[in-house]
Amino acid sequence: MYHTLQEFLDDWNQEVENAMKVFAQLTVLMRQAGLLVPGIYGPSREEWSTYGLPPHP
Numbered sequence: 001m002y003h004t005l006q007e008f009l010d011d012w013n014q015e016v017e018n019a020m021k022v023f024a025q026l027t028v029l030m031r032q033a034g035l036l037v038p039g040i041y042g043p044s045r046e047e048w049s050t051y052g053l054p055p056h057p
Contacts, residue, residue: 002008023040030037037044043051 002011027037027044036046039047045055049055
C-alpha cells in the first residue's frame, strides 16, 4: 500500500523502466532469430525500409 503519491509514482516509473528494458532485449532476440520486429512506438527498422525511406539512424 502506498502512503503518498510520490511513492506510487516512484514505483510506477521503475515498472515502466523495467518494461522498456525487457522490450529492448526482446527486440534484439527477435532480430537474432530472423523474426520481424513489430513497430510499437513507430515503425521498426525493418518496417522503415519497406516504406522506401532511407535508413533511420
